[in-house]
Amino acid sequence: MGKKIKKEVEPPPKDVFDPLTIESKKAATVVLMLHSPEEEILAKACEAIYKFALKGEENKATLLELGAVEPLTKLITHEDKIVRRNATMILGILTSNNDVKKLLRELDVMNSVIAQLTPEEEVVIHEFASLCLANMSTEYTGKVQIFEHGGLEPLLRLLSSPDPDVKKNSIECIYNLVQDFQCRTTFQELNAIPPVLDLLKSEYPVIQLFALKMLGVITNDKKSQAMLRDSQGLDHLIKILDTKELNDLHIEALSVVANCLEDMDSILLIRQTGGLKKLLAFAENSTIPDIQKNAAKAIAKAAYDSESRKLFHEQEVEKCLVTLLGSESDGTQVAASQAISAMCGNAGSQDFFNTQGIPQLVRLLKSDNEEVQEAAALALASLTTCNPANANAAAEADALGPLTSTLSSKRDGAVANAATVLMNMAMQEPLRAAVQSQDVLQALIGPLGSANTVVQSKAALAVATTVCDVEARAELRNRGGLEPLVELLHSKNDEVRRHASYAIMVCAGDELTATELYRLGALDILEEISLSVRRKNKFSEAAYNKLLNHNLSLKYSQTGYLSSSNIISDGFYDYGRINPGTKLLPLKELCLQEPSDRRAVLLINNESVDGSLLMEDKSSDLSYRRSISSSSSLRRASKEKTTTGFGSPTELKSEPTSGRNTVLSKSATKEKGPRKGRGKKEEEKVKEEEEVLAIPKLTGESSPEKEWYPPPDPHFCTYVYDVTRSILPVTNVKEQVEVLAKYVAEKMGGKIPKDKLPDFSWELHISELKFQLKSNVIPIGYIKKGIFYHRALLFKALADKIGVGCSLVRGEYGRAWNEVKLLDPSWKGVTGAFSAPETWIVDLMFHPGALMKSGGREANLYQFL
Numbered sequence: 029m030g031k032k033i034k035k036e037v038e039p040p041p042k043d044v045f046d047p048l049t050i051e052s053k054k055a056a057t058v059v060l061m062l063h064s065p066e067e068e069i070l071a072k073a074c075e076a077i078y079k080f081a082l083k084g085e086e087n088k089a090t091l092l093e094l095g096a097v098e099p100l101t102k103l104i105t106h107e108d109k110i111v112r113r114n115a116t117m118i119l120g121i122l123t124s125n126n127d128v129k130k131l132l133r134e135l136d137v138m139n140s141v142i143a144q145l146t147p148e149e150e151v152v153i154h155e156f157a158s159l160c161l162a163n164m165s166t167e168y169t170g171k172v173q174i175f176e177h178g179g180l181e182p183l184l185r186l187l188s189s190p191d192p193d194v195k196k197n198s199i200e201c202i203y204n205l206v207q208d209f210q211c212r213t214t215f216q217e218l219n220a221i222p223p224v225l226d227l228l229k230s231e232y233p234v235i236q237l238f239a240l241k242m243l244g245v246i247t248n249d250k251k252s253q254a255m256l257r258d259s260q261g262l263d264h265l266i267k268i269l270d271t272k273e274l275n276d277l278h279i280e281a282l283s284v285v286a287n288c289l290e291d292m293d294s295i296l297l298i299r300q301t302g303g304l305k306k307l308l309a310f311a312e313n314s315t316i317p318d319i320q321k322n323a324a325k326a327i328a329k330a331a332y333d334s335e336s337r338k339l340f341h342e343q344e345v346e347k348c349l350v351t352l353l354g355s356e357s358d359g360t361q362v363a364a365s366q367a368i369s370a371m372c373g374n375a376g377s378q379d380f381f382n383t384q385g386i387p388q389l390v391r392l393l394k395s396d397n398e399e400v401q402e403a404a405a406l407a408l409a410s411l412t413t414c415n416p417a418n419a420n421a422a423a424e425a426d427a428l429g430p431l432t433s434t435l436s437s438k439r440d441g442a443v444a445n446a447a448t449v450l451m452n453m454a455m456q457e458p459l460r461a462a463v464q465s466q467d468v469l470q471a472l473i474g475p476l477g478s479a480n481t482v483v484q485s486k487a488a489l490a491v492a493t494t495v496c497d498v499e500a501r502a503e504l505r506n507r508g509g510l511e512p513l514v515e516l517l518h519s520k521n522d523e524v525r526r527h528a529s530y531a532i533m534v535c536a537g538d539e540l541t542a543t544e545l546y547r548l549g550a551l552d553i554l555e556e557i558s559l560s561v562r563r564k565n566k567f568s569e570a571a572y573n574k575l576l577n578h579n580l581s582l583k584y585s586q587t588g589y590l591s592s593s594n595i596i597s598d599g600f601y602d603y604g605r606i607n608p609g610t611k612l613l614p615l616k617e618l619c620l621q622e623p624s625d626r627r628a629v630l631l632i633n634n635e636s637v638d639g640s641l642l643m644e645d646k647s648s649d650l651s652y653r654r655s656i657s658s659s660s661s662l663r664r665a666s667k668e669k670t671t672t673g674f675g676s677p678t679e680l681k682s683e684p685t686s687g688r689n690t691v692l693s694k695s696a697t698k699e700k701g702p703r704k705g706r707g708k709k710e711e712e713k714v715k716e717e718e719e720v721l722a723i724p725k726l727t728g729e730s731s732p733e734k735e736w737y738p739p740p741d742p743h744f745c746t747y748v749y750d751v752t753r754s755i756l757p758v759t760n761v762k763e764q765v766e767v768l769a770k771y772v773a774e775k776m777g778g779k780i781p782k783d784k785l786p787d788f789s790w791e792l793h794i795s796e797l798k799f800q801l802k803s804n805v806i807p808i809g810y811i812k813k814g815i816f817y818h819r820a821l822l823f824k825a826l827a828d829k830i831g832v833g834c835s836l837v838r839g840e841y842g843r844a845w846n847e848v849k850l851l852d853p854s855w856k857g858v859t860g861a862f863s864a865p866e867t868w869i870v871d872l873m874f875h876p877g878a879l880m881k882s883g884g885r886e887a888n889l890y891q892f893l
Contacts, residue, residue, distance in 0.1 A: 055080060055087075055094060062099040067108045074103065074114030081121055088125045097128055101137040104144060104157075113153050116144055120156030123163035129170065138164070138173040145182035151191045158186060158197035165204035174201070175211050180218070187223040196235050199227060203242040212246060221246070221255045228264050233276060240280035247287035256284075257294045266303040269310050279318045286326030292335050304343050312348045317357035324352050324363035331370035338374060346371065346380040353388040358397045365389065365403035372410035378418060381411055386421045393430035393446075398439045405434055405445030412452035419453045428453070428466045435471040440480040447475060447486040454493040463494055469504045476512035481521040488516060488524065492531035501541045510535065510544055517553040517568075526565045529554070533571035542578035551575045551582075559608055582612045588838030592849075595828045599738055601805065602630040602821055605838065616736055619805045623798040629805045630818065632825045633741045634748050739801075743809025747775065747822075748829050756830040764832050765848050765870060766877040772823045773876030776814035780873050790815050817844035819872040834870070839891055846870045847882060 058080075061073040077096060081088050091097070100122075103115035119141070122128045132138075141164075144157035161179060164170035174180070179201075186198040202220075205211045227239035243261070246252040256262065265288075268274050268281045285307065288294040298304045311323030327345055330336040349371070352364035368385055371377040385407070392404035408427065412419040427449065434446035450472075454463045468490070475487035491513065495501045504510060513535070516528035532550055536542040545551070554572040557563050576583035577594060584590050585606045601615050604627045618629050751768060758764045773779060780788050793813040797806050808825065811818050817838065823846050824836040835847045849865035867882035869890055880887040 055090060059091065059094045059096045059099075062096060062103065067106075067111055070103065070106070071108065071110045071114055074100075074111060074118060078114060078118045078121070081118060085125060088122050088128065091122065092125065092128055092131070097122065097131050098135060101132070101135055101140065104137075105140050109150075112144075113150065116141075116153050116160070117156045120159040120163075123160045129164055129167065132164065133169055133173065136173070138170075138177045138179070142174070142177050142179045142182060145179075145186060147185070151189070151194060154186060154189060155191060155193045155197065158183065158194055158201060162197045162201040162204070165201045171205055171208060171211070175205060175208070175214075180205060180211060180214055184215075184218060184220050184223060187227060192230070192232050192235060195227065195230070196232065196238065199224070199235060199238040199242060203238050203245070206242060206245050212249060212252075215246060216249070216251055216255065219255070221252065221259050221261065225256075225259055225261050225264055228268065236274075236277055237280060240277060240284060244280060244283040244287065247284055250291065253288050253291040253294060256288060257291065257297060262288060262294060262298055262303065263301070266298070266301070266306060270306065275316070275319075278314075278316070279322055282319060282322035282326055286322065286329050289326050289330030289336065290333065292333060295330060295336055295339055299339060299343070304339070308343060308345060308348045312351050317355065317360050320352055320355055320360040321357065321363045324349065324360060324367045328363065328367035328370045331367060331373070334373060337371055337377065340371065341374050341376050346377055346385070350381075350384050350388060353385070353392065358395070358400050361392055361395070361400050362403040365392065365400070365407040368407040369403075369410040372407075372413075378411060378415055382418055382421050386411060386418065386427075387425045390422065390425040390427045390430060393427065393434060398437055398442055401434055401437060402439050402442035402445060405431070405442050405449060409445045409448035409452070412449055415452075416456050419456050419459060422449065423453060423459050423462060428462060428468075432466045432468055432471050435468075435475055440478065440483050443475050443478070444480070444482045444486040447472065447483070447490040451486070451490040451493045454490065454496075460494065460496065464500050464503075468494060469500065469509060470507050473507060473509045473512060476509065476516065481519065481524050484516055484519065484524045485521070485527045488513065488527040488531045492527070492534045495531070495534055496537075498538050501535055501538055504535065505541050505544050510541070510548060514545065514548045514550045514553065517550065517557065522563075522565070525557070525563065526567050529557075529565065529567035529571045533567060533574050536571065536574040536578065539578060542575055545575060546579065551579070555609065581615075584836065584838070585612055590824065590836040592833035592835050594835075596632055596825045598632060598634050600632040600825070602817070603627075604629075615738060615805070619739060619803055621804055623802060623804055626804065628794050628798055630811075630821055631739060631741065631805050631807045632744065632821070633738050633807055634745055634829070635738070635740065739803070739805060739807055741807030741809040744807060744825075745809075747771075747809060747826060751826050751830055755832075761832065761848075762850055762879070764830070765827075765834070765850075765879070768823060768826060768830075768832065769870050769872055769877040772819050772826065773872050775809075775812070776819045776822065776872075777812060779876055780815075782874055785815075785873075788813065788815065790818075815842060816873060817842055820844035820846050823870065823872060843891060845891055846872070848879075850879070 055077075058073050058076050061069055062077075064070055064073070077091065081091055096118075100115050100118055103111055104119060106112045106115065119132075123132065138161075141157050141160050144153050149157075161174055161183065165174055183198045183202050183205075186194050187202075189195055189198070202215075202224075206215055221243075224239050224242060227235050230236050230239075243256065247256055262285070265281050265285050268277055269285075285298075289298075295304070298307070307323065307326075311320055311327075314320055314323070327340065327349065331340060331345075346368075349364050349367050352360055353368075355361055355364070368377075368381060368389070372381075389404045389407050389411075392400050393408075395401055395404070408422055408431075412422055431446045431449050434442050435450075437443050437446070450463055450468055453459045454468075472487050472490055472494075475483050476491070478484055478487070491504065491509070495504050513528055513531055516524055517532070519525045519528065532545060532554075536545060551572065554568055554575065557568045558572055573583075576586070580590060580594050580596060581599075581601050581603065583594070585603050586608065588605060590596070599615065601618070603612060603618070606612060615631070751771060755764055755767055755771070758767065777788065777790070790813040794806065794811070797810055798804060801810070808818070808822050811822075814822070820836055821844065824834060827834045827846070833848065836844065837847060838844045847867050847869060850868055851865055868879040869882055869887040871878040871880060871890060874890070880890060
């Protein structure tokens with residue numbers, strides 16, 4: 029490569045120009061001579077300066093300080109060939125100095141240098157002018173100037189120069205230029221790949237290396253890949269890989285092949301010529317780690333195309349990749365794992381790796397190199413996604429321990445991939461218990477709090493698939509995993525927010541976890557998300573509804589609907605409709621408020637006075653009701669009764685204890701006789717005892733040190749006992765609904781003709797109750813004159829107690845109704861017939877017990893008019 033330059037000038041006098049005698053002081057004199065008008069002096073001065081500059085970087089800096097660069101930029105276009113040549117030679121070697129390059133950019137001499145590349149100029153000028161450009165092209169501004177002054181085309185022309193130095197400088201400069209996209213586009217337009225391919229035949233490795241590097245950059249583009257294929261470039265590359273003597277070029281050649289493998293036509297061509305098998309064998313048998321790594325990278329790049337994966341599978345690329353997994357080189361292990369991940373798009377490849385790849389990947393999870401761990405976890409994530417067999421294979425290969433350890437990796441990619449594998453395994457019910465036994469939930473808490481959104485997303489999904497039972501949810505709750513999960517709901521990342529919502533939806537599957545989530549503010553955040561068109565998603569809506577199912581009071585107030593699966597429990601209260609975003613006050617706070625003119629809050633409470641026993645589980649006879657009231661409360665009740673009444677005479681007549689059971693018969697509407705037979709004294713006595721149970725809690729006279737309990741409702745306790753004893757045993761659901769409807773109507777004021785509805789003074793009755801109870805909260809059993817929404821709530825509460833499925837729907841203007849699903853009786857007895865249950869509306873007002881088909885005229889009148 030070190031080609032000698034022939035001298036065409038006479039040696040200068042030793043006293044001035046001999047470089048052996050020139051020192052810094054004399055150099056200044058020689059530099060001044062660059063301004064001489066005499067061509068001979070200029071030529072000799074240039075030669076002396078050239079030899080002085082060759083001594084080292086210090087001399088180059090000296091020449092810059094002496095101002096030699098600027099006159100030289102003018103001499104490279106001198107009319108005298110020798111002066112022009114010598115000046116170009118000096119600039120060529122001076123441009124290795126960064127300060128010289130900076131000055132040349134400022135002087136804008138690129139046009140003059142490029143002008144020296146014309147075919148008419150001699151080879152020596154081509155050599156040093158191209159050297160100057162190669163040095164200048166190492167910096168971005170220099171590349172821009174060369175390209176803008178049209179330097180690419182003359183440089184490409186010089187690739188066919190007979191001089192190897194010219195070729196080397198030109199290809200090096202072109203390699204630097206094509207790093208820029210615009211220059212690559214022009215390169216394609218000039219059809220420059222053939223002359224570059226010719227350089228692969230050069231006897232000089234440095235020229236071949238630069239040519240391969242340049243092709244490696246160019247072939248990232250589809251158009252260049254096609255141009256290389258059409259120019260038979262793939263043959264050249266395969267021949268290089270086949271030649272052991274060219275092993276110093278194999279790495280770069282593989283990089284070019286890797287790019288070409290992204291082109292399906294190129295793969296087919298390599299396959300037809302047998303090059304694909306050679307490539308795989310070459311990668312498998314090579315002992316050079318970088319070659320193996322690049323081969324695996326080439327496969328990985330190509331395998332992202334489905335057709336390429338199919339061809340690779342036919343060529344049994346999986347065997348090659350498994351072999352590369354066993355390499356001692358970390359880089360090769362990483363590349364092979366990535367290639368396996370890419371090949372997972374092919375079902376046949378997934379089956380192959382089931383037995384021969386997964387155990388090796390599990391072994392790599394234990395590597396000290398975290399990059400290897402990340403790549404192995406990525407491959408396992410790809411292999412186990414939607415593939416239960418591979419998930420089982422990973423479990424059999426004892427992957428759970430290493431995967432759990434990987435969750436504490438410092439590399440976000442490794443953590444995200446490990447979480448994905450664990451999620452895929454936990455989705456298989458037989459494996460879920462094994463996943464839970466590895467303290468995976470504890471290990472996932474850290475990733476939930478990661479700053480990386482991908483890690484957050486994958487960790488939330490892993491939690492969602494793991495906490496599918498009460499024990500797992502309890503573990504997550506007890507270890508503090510719910511807090512970071514709820515915090516993820518604030519994420520601005522859509523996927524993180526969606527997956528966190530999914531996990532919370534699963535976690536809300538039991539009462540304790542749902543209560544904790546509610547305490548942490550999850551319901552409020554989800555409600556806020558649901559009000560945002562951009563942030564809400566199906567999972568956030570599902571999670572919100574799931575949590576609402578554990579707070580039916582809020583659900584009914586917000587949505588106006590309770591399904592048959594929403595079982596009303598003690599402590600439920602109907603506050604009335606509230607707008608989205610409005611907070612629902614807790615029951616205790618509502619009970620402590622003074623009566624107001626706002627809508628009464630209806631309370632469902634079947635607990636006994638001491639708050640610990642359920643009335644429905646005890647005897648409902650008079651002796652039991654007496655036993656649960658203390659003598660002190662009796663005395664206090666007797667005293668208060670003289671000042672505060674609990675109901676009008678009408679109410680006293682409408683709620684005798686003897687009427688509990690007789691209403692359940694078919695002649696329930698004709699029960700006035702038995703009620704009249706009850707002695708007035710006993711009736712008042714029962715009434716007094718019921719009031720005793722109510723007054724202490726409702727008036728807030730209990731000691732502030734004692735635990736607070738919701739106001740008791742002895743009337744409702746009686747209702748529950750009645751319907752449990754008499755309606756529950758009925759086997760026909762339709763009959764149960766009808767009888768229960770009549771029972772509810774009777775307790776709420778009986779049948780109301782439509783034309784008499786305006787005269788039904790229920791508002792006055794409710795106002796009296798609020799005054800008597802000194803509260804806006806009224807236990808449902810105290811209401812003896814109720815309309816649609818009172819009766820519908822009582823029907824739903826009692827139906828839930830005896831297992832009769834019904835929904836509760838709130839309408840407008842005080843309307844509410846119950847929906848039940850029943851089979852059409854017309855199908856009864858028809859052999860082989862099947863009919864889906866139909867929805868019926870229960871009449872509790874006008875014709876208690878009547879059923880109206882949903883959507884029918886009668887139902888519409890009941891619901892909306």
